[in-house]
Amino acid sequence: MAHDIKLVTETELRRVVPLDLEAIDCIETAFAKLATGKVVMPPVMSMALPDINAEVDVKTAFVPGLDGFALKVSPGFFNNPSLGLPSLNGLMVLLSARTGLVDAVFLDNGYLTDVRTAAAGAVAARHLAPATVSTIGVLGTGVQAKLQLIATAKVRPARNALIWGRDAGKAEQLADEMTALLGIEVKACADRADLVAQSQVVITTTPSKEPILDADWLHEGLHITAMGSDQEDKNELHPSILARADVLVCDRISQCELLGELRSALETGALEDKNRAAELGNVIAGTGNGRQSEDDITVCDLTGTGVQDTAIATLALGKVRRTNAGTTVTA
Incomplete structure (x- = not known):
């Protein structure tokens, strides 16, 4: 049976997933769900590559109640600027929580990670700052x-x-x-x-x-x-x-x-x-x-945390579908 997958670039994600209160609230809700003890979130898979001045992190989390879960790969290759390339890039893959099929591939070069990381800082300030x-x-x-x-x-x-x-x-x-x-x-x-x-x-x-x-x-x-x-x-x-x-x-x-x-x-x-x-x-x-x-x-x-990645990827797919962003490929 054919299955549609959304393929979305960084440029399109920057257009439809801004760093706004909706993103902050999304990450706050994800942290609250993490407190229930029902989220499945394995430890970070972190691979240090000192010989080439690089590191790669992989994060994920399954959040009951969300339609999908994300696998996020974050490479950091810190010699890249000498080659005219950014040191950080990466992507997220969003899989269906019901079937395990791939629903979306976000070629975001770390943009969604940047948004969810900043949103977590706002959540911390919201609950801990004077x-x-x-x-x-x-x-x-x-x-x-x-x-x-x-x-x-x-x-x-x-x-x-x-x-x-x-x-x-x-x-x-x-x-x-x-x-x-x-x-x-x-x-x-x-x-x-x-x-x-x-x-x-x-x-x-x-x-x-x-x-x-x-x-x-x-x-x-x-x-x-x-x-x-x-x-x-x-x-x-x-x-x-x-x-x-x-x-x-x-x-x-x-x-x-x-x-x-x-x-x-x-x-x-x-x-x-x-x-x-x-x-x-x-x-x-x-x-x-x-x-x-x-x-x-x-x-x-x-x-x-991986729960942030699943939350922001789920939010992103909803916005992508509503705005008809990205490219649909059939697998």
Whole structure:
């Protein structure tokens, strides 16, 4: 029997799947479902290829109630820029949850991953940041620095934002771009401690292997979302930050203790018990503790989960079908 498959390019996906409140709500719902214990989500298959300066991650999750489930392949080949190619690419395959047949292939080059990652940051801010945010601080100048600021501003509208980067020129350039895009004052900030002091929400978006955020900079009411660490050699937060936080939340504890900031805190002994952490899905569902007061210091450790990929791929297919985007092939 013939079966129709949607084949959709990055260009078409960028047109029909924007980073908006619908995408943020989609990811929030996915995390809430993860808290039910009924989602089937295996550990990340991560393949490090140091000899060629590359890595490949594969993520998936089966979510009861959704029509499909995604298999996401994310290669990172970090010598590519010298060849005139992007370092990150990849694709998602959406399979029917009823038959296992392929419903869609998204040749997104990581775009859907970018959207769902930024949306998770917004979900964390929605549930853990103080109610009033005047300044958002971002460490990093890449794609996620831009998208995390856009997404966070949708759930915590701020008057100002600050951006720090190792390359001051890139920080200035991104600040100018974000000022024009968001209509708020966005400035580059050369001093990380000063950025933290002025901000109520701080988002770290770098691939750093050494802490770029110091525990001495913490202040009452601060929320930190750390999303750069997704490999066992990465670390953006000084490990004692997790120990000092009043509220510590992970997207998936079992994953964060292997790949995230939680790993560094446990390995160094700064944090002795991973059970201090709650999972974001439980906070959303009300079965885990989030921010209890405006003075709390809250930290969210995001490593990226397969349930996000299944959720964003399902949302994307619905939008593709409604707009008749993509190419239909019959297999």
